[in-house]
Amino acid sequence: MAKLVIPSEEYAEQIAAYKAAFLEKEEVLHGTSFLSEADSIKQWIVDVHKYRKKETVPAGYAPAGTWLLIRESDHQLLGITNLRFELTNEFLKQYGGHIGYSIHPDERGKGxxxxxxxxxxxKAKENHLDRVLVNCDDSNLASASVIEANNGKLENKIIDSNNELIRRYWITL
Incomplete structure (x- = not known):
């Protein structure tokens, strides 16, 4: 069906198209390690590799892995996910969480x-995490359903730094 792969230049054109699809719809690229701000896809790929290790992650950021969700039958990019291996500051502990992800606008509603x-x-379990925090906008019922289907337990709802109500879920691994 689909698998996670580490971003590489093999997928550069698809990553660029993915970014463009979100920008065209004026949607936020959740879980993409600052793809919306990247000057080039090539540099973005280099940067996501730097984030994987404490030794190379930029100061002030949490070590994290980023993966592409690729459909195996046609090697199509379906989504991007990011897993922070630790929550290194109060913002991440409250609002950012461990996991962010997005699905290509044309591939939503397909599971x-x-x-x-x-x-x-x-991946979180492989990286020795016992439980993870996953947040979503309160109005994003599709994401809330996905989190709940993966055993997410709603801890609370809080107002984030953008004055938006978000849901905070914990998933025990």
Whole structure:
């Protein structure tokens, strides 16, 4: 069906198209390690590799892994996910959480949201996390359903730094 792969130049054109699809719809690129701010896809790929290790992550940022969700039948990019290996500051502990993800606008409603979160949770377990914090906008009922389908337990709802109500879920691994 679909698998997670580490970003590489093999997928550069698809990553660029993915970014463009979100920008065209004026949507936020959740879970993409600052893809919306990247000057080039090549540099973004280099940067996501730097984030993987404490020794190379930029100061002030948490070490994290980023993966592409690729459909195996046609090697199409379906989504992008990011897993912070630790929550290094109060912002992440409250609002950022461990996991962020997005699904290509043309691929939504096909079960890929649940799949990307399921596979990211496996990566979290492989990286010795016992439980993870996953947040979503209160109005994003599709994401809330995906989190709940992956055993997310709602801890609370809080107002974030953008004055938006968000749901905070914990998933025990």
């Amino acid at each position: 890929y949201g649940a799949k990307i979160l399921e596979l990211t949770l496996k």
